Each structure stands twice: as structure tokens, then as C-alpha cells.
Amino acid sequence: MRNLGVGLAGVLAALLLAGTAVAGTTYAGPKMWWPNEGAGSAYSSGWHYNYFFKESGLDATVTFIDNVSYSWHGTVRGTSSTIYARWYVSNVKRGHCFSHSGYQWGSCYVTD
Amino acid sequence: MSRTNSRRGALVVALVVVASAVLATGVIAGHFQSVDPPSFHQALLTGEITQVAVVQTEDGSPGHGIFAQLTQAGHLCLFEAPSATSRAHGGACNPVDNPLNGSALSATLSYDGGPAIGDVTSATLFGLTARGVARARVLMSDGSSREVKLRKAKVGSDEFQVFGYRFKKADLKRGIGPTAIVAFDANGMELGRQPTGIGG
Numbered sequence: 001m002r003n004l005g006v007g008l009a010g011v012l013a014a015l016l017l018a019g020t021a022v023a024g025t026t027y028a029g030p031k032m033w034w035p036n037e038g039a040g041s042a043y044s045s046g047w048h049y050n051y052f053f054k055e056s057g058l059d060a061t062v063t064f065i066d067n068v069s070y071s072w073h074g075t076v077r078g079t080s081s082t083i084y085a086r087w088y089v090s091n092v093k094r095g096h097c098f099s100h101s102g103y104q105w106g107s108c109y110v111t112d
Numbered sequence: 113m114s115r116t117n118s119r120r121g122a123l124v125v126a127l128v129v130v131a132s133a134v135l136a137t138g139v140i141a142g143h144f145q146s147v148d149p150p151s152f153h154q155a156l157l158t159g160e161i162t163q164v165a166v167v168q169t170e171d172g173s174p175g176h177g178i179f180a181q182l183t184q185a186g187h188l189c190l191f192e193a194p195s196a197t198s199r200a201h202g203g204a205c206n207p208v209d210n211p212l213n214g215s216a217l218s219a220t221l222s223y224d225g226g227p228a229i230g231d232v233t234s235a236t237l238f239g240l241t242a243r244g245v246a247r248a249r250v251l252m253s254d255g256s257s258r259e260v261k262l263r264k265a266k267v268g269s270d271e272f273q274v275f276g277y278r279f280k281k282a283d284l285k286r287g288i289g290p291t292a293i294v295a296f297d298a299n300g301m302e303l304g305r306q307p308t309g310i311g312g
Contacts, residue, residue: 024149038312049156053147056206056213061312063202072227076202077308078220078239079213082152082187088199098312109149 024049024111028097033058035102041095043067047110048088050074050095054106056081061098062108066091155185156205161196164265167236167276178238178276180267182208188267192222192238192276200224204239211270216304217241217248217295219275227311229289237290237308238276240267246298250277253309254288 028039033054041047052062056079063075064087073093074085077100087093097108159181168175179196181189181203188211191203204220212218223235237250241262248260258277265274279289295304 024153026149036312049153051149051153053149053152056210059307071225071231073224074200074202075223075226076204076220077310077312078204078218079306080204080206080218080220081213082147082189082205083202083220084156084205085202086191086200100307100309100312107149109153111149111153 024109026107026109027095029107030105031107033060033099033102033104033106035099037102038096038098039108040065040097041108041110043092043094044110045090045092046112047093047095048086049111050085050087050097051109051111052083052097052106053109054081054083055104057101058099058104058106059101060106061096061100063096064093065096066093068092072096152183152185152187155183155187156181156189159183159189162267163196164190164267165263165274165276167192167238167278169278169280171280171282173234173278173281176236176276176278178274180265181205182267190220190239192220192236211267211272212240212242215306216245217293217306219293219306219308221290221308221310223310229287229310230285232284232289232310233281235279235284235289235310236276237279237293238274239293240265240272240274241295242303243271243273244297245273245295245303248275248293248295250290251292251294252283252288253291256288260293 027041061077062085063072074087076083095110163177165178187205188208189205193201202222219239225231225233250258260275260277262273289310292307
């Protein structure tokens, strides 16, 4: 009985961890952005999409930065209400978002 | 007595200003937060993809496609890539009832490499214009400009002009990149302008 309890606890813990691994996270905002302001997510091999949700008109960039060469990948710059970078590889990377203009609302979100 | 009234008046004005600011912030934030990131992401993953144009280069590099997606979340998204399933690409989305953001054009710069312009391996400026736009030009950091071809394209039930310009690798290596794109009518009058550029 005790072993069954330990086993169930292990399964629950694994499910919780799996849920955490696939969940996205908002790493900046929602907030008012200033001109030339940037933000970055934590590094992970699990991120594949990096979004900037914002008021249309805010001129911004989203990209992925790898942890070896620190090069940018799948970068996009625009004023649309949503811009996104997709880099579908297993490399360790972080999301980066940057506001070129400002005084508008937005948030940055990475997910698998 | 008048001093007390004056203080009260100032206090009331200050309270009204603060309340207005809080209210405005709440309204904007509330409107902005209507986008649920996981739902938006799921809609993007499941939206049907249609190729609307092919972008050729002047220096013989392989062409890229421009792809459109109408999502169940009510957005029109555009992205450019060698293929619809490319591992690295970027895109931009607007509400389907306002795909140009109320402007004459909506442009997106997509690139790989950098952030230093000399390290960029591929860069494309793409987007949509209103039908009244006769021509568009990309302004470059060295003061020159590049003509952008406009092609009619049907996206969903609406007709637009789609454009795409792939920058020459020679320009990028010399540190020459885009600074803006400008749309003109048939008489050469400027209809819209959007700044752009590499890095940030």
C-alpha cells in the first residue's frame, strides 16, 4: 500500500513536471513599453515560439538568442498587433523582445 | 477660508487626474489583455496556410514564399520562409477586420543572424498594401532606395497587394540595411511610411 502511494506520488510529480515543461510563460508585461526597451526570457531548449502581443502601431522586434554564439534566429520586426519568431530546434535559447517605439502596451510570451 | 477651499479644489483636481489615469490604464490593459497567449498560439498552430507569393532575389539566392494564415482566433497572419514548414521563420498578425492597422501598408522585416547587420545571413521585408497603393520603395541606410514589386493577392475574402523584397547579401555584408518602407499613389504622393531596421 505504501509502495502504491509512493508510485502514485511519483506519477503525479512526473505529470506536473511534464505540464510545466510544455507550458508557455509571459516573461515581460503586460506593461507600458518605453522606446528602446528590451526583455529576455530564461534559457531553455523547450521554447520554439516567441510572441510579442501588443497594441498595433508599437514598432517592436522578437527573436531567439542561442546560448553558444548568441546569434539571433527567426527574428521579426513590425508594427502589427502580434509578431512572433519561430525557431523549431532543440538548441538552448532564450526569447528576446525589444520595443523600438514606445508608450504603448504589450507583453512577451515564449512557448513550445 | 479661501485657502481651505483652494486646497480642497486642488485635492479634487488631483484625485480626478489620478482616477482618470487609473481608469484609462485599466481600459487599455483590459482591452490589450483580451488576447490569451495559449489560445492564440493554438489557433496559429492549427490555422490553414496558403502561399500567396514567391519572393525572388536579385543575387540568385533561392526564393522564399510568403504565406498567409487565417486563424480561428480571428487574425490574419503573414510569414515568409523557404517553405511553410521551415524551422526558422517569423510572422506578423493583425485582426482580420483590420489587416493593415488602418494604414496604407503593413510591413514586417524577417531575418536570420545578427544582431550586427554584417552577421545577418538572410533578410526579407514583406507585407500587404491597400489597393490604392501604386508603388512602394524601401529606403536604405546608405541613402539609396529599392523598388518593391506589388502583386495582387486574395487573402480570405479580401483583395490586397502583397510585396516581398529579399535584401542582397552583398548589401548586408557592407552594413547596408533598410530604414523604412514608403507607399505612394499613382501621382507619387506618399500614402504611408513605416520605419524598420536590423538589430535592437
